[in-house]
Amino acid sequence: xxxxxxxxxxxxxxxxxxxxxxxxxxxxxxxxxxxxxxxxxxxxxxxxxxxxxxxxxxxxxxxxxxxxxxxxxxxxxxxxxxxxxxxxxxxxxxxxxxxxxxxxxxxxxxxxxxxxxxxxxxxxxxxxxxxxxxxxxxxxxxxxxxxxxxxxxxxxxxxxxxxxxxxxxxxxxxxxxxxxxxxxxxxxxxxxxxxxxxxxxxxxxxxxxxxxxx
Numbered sequence: 520x521x522x523x524x525x526x527x528x529x530x531x532x533x534x535x536x537x538x539x540x541x542x543x544x545x546x547x548x549x550x551x552x553x554x555x556x557x558x559x560x561x562x563x564x565x566x567x568x569x570x571x572x573x574x575x576x577x578x579x580x581x582x583x584x585x586x587x588x589x590x591x592x593x594x595x596x597x598x599x600x601x602x603x604x605x606x607x608x609x610x611x612x613x614x615x616x617x618x619x620x621x622x623x624x625x626x627x628x629x630x631x632x633x634x635x636x637x638x639x640x641x642x643x644x645x646x647x648x649x650x651x652x653x654x655x656x657x658x659x660x661x662x663x664x665x666x667x668x669x670x671x672x673x674x675x676x677x678x679x680x681x682x683x684x685x686x687x688x689x690x691x692x693x694x695x696x697x698x699x700x701x702x703x704x705x706x707x708x709x710x711x712x713x714x715x716x717x718x719x720x721x722x723x724x725x726x727x728x729x730x731x732x733x
Contacts, residue, residue: 520688525681528554528666531562531586533654534595537646539668542569544603544637550579551669553620553723554679554689560587563723564602565623565669572670576622583618583627591632596643600636601628607637621721663690663708667723675731679723684712691724695731703733 531552538549543566550572551565567579584601586593593601605628618625628634666689667679678692690711694703703710710716711728720727 520681524560525554525664525666526660527560527586527592528562529660529664529681531595531598532665532667533650534647535564535599538599539670540569541642543599544606547606551581552667553581553669554666555583556722559585561585562598562667563620563625564598565620566602566606570670570673572672572675573621573623574672576624579623581620581623581625583625584631585628586631588630588632593631596639596647597631597636599643600638601631601634603637604634663711677721680711682708682711684708685726688725689723691721691727693718693727693729693731695733698731698733703730706733 535549535552540548543549546568547566548569548571549564550567551563553563553565555561555563561584563581563583565579565581567575571578573579582602582605584593584598586598618627663680663682663684665678666681669677669679671677671693674695674697676694676696678694680690680692682690692707692711710730710733711726713728716728716730718727718729
């Protein structure tokens with residue numbers, strides 16, 4: 520996977536991550552952020568209710584948003600502003616392409632620059648201050664690097680990672696949040712290379728590793 524694209528996607532995830540447990544707008548939460556296939560500079564953001572997951576697709580919707588548009592680069596706060604606007608029912612061409620993401624309707628935002636950005640909230644700005652102080656910016660990115668996530672069921676969280684141990688591309692990892700997290704996270708860099716745990720990958724990864732029973 521292209522290193523620059525991976526790092527850009529990781530930065531976007533870090534900016535939007537808190538909306539997995541705090542509302543993006545109203546009662547809408549981010550229930551997934553998926554890296555684009557083929558290292559394209561775009562992200563797919565899945566929205567839904569609190570505790571929403573892929574096994575209840577009628578409650579979810581995904582937006583595929585390119586973040587390189589001409590000479591413009593959209594940041595995480597820009598993407599949050601676009602999502603808030605479209606959630607209000609404005610800003611999208613009625614003819615916007617609707618596809619499918621694992622049973623969830625997927626809407627392509629063809630021209631994100633035409634969407635008026637909703638402003639950052641005071642809570643967003645407070646999170647930015649606190650996150651920056653706790654995790655200062657660094658030129659060195661972790662390995663494996665979190666590129667996205669998806670709540671598949673109430674107790675199955677899929678991670679999307681870039682790792683030097685998997686040079687072919689994005690590796691998806693199914694985890695169980697109710698499991699032994701400390702041990703899992705410590706062993707994760709090695710576990711993603713264990714072929715006995717491989718499963719059929721989804722469209723956003725080249726490899727799926729099932730760690731739900733670990």
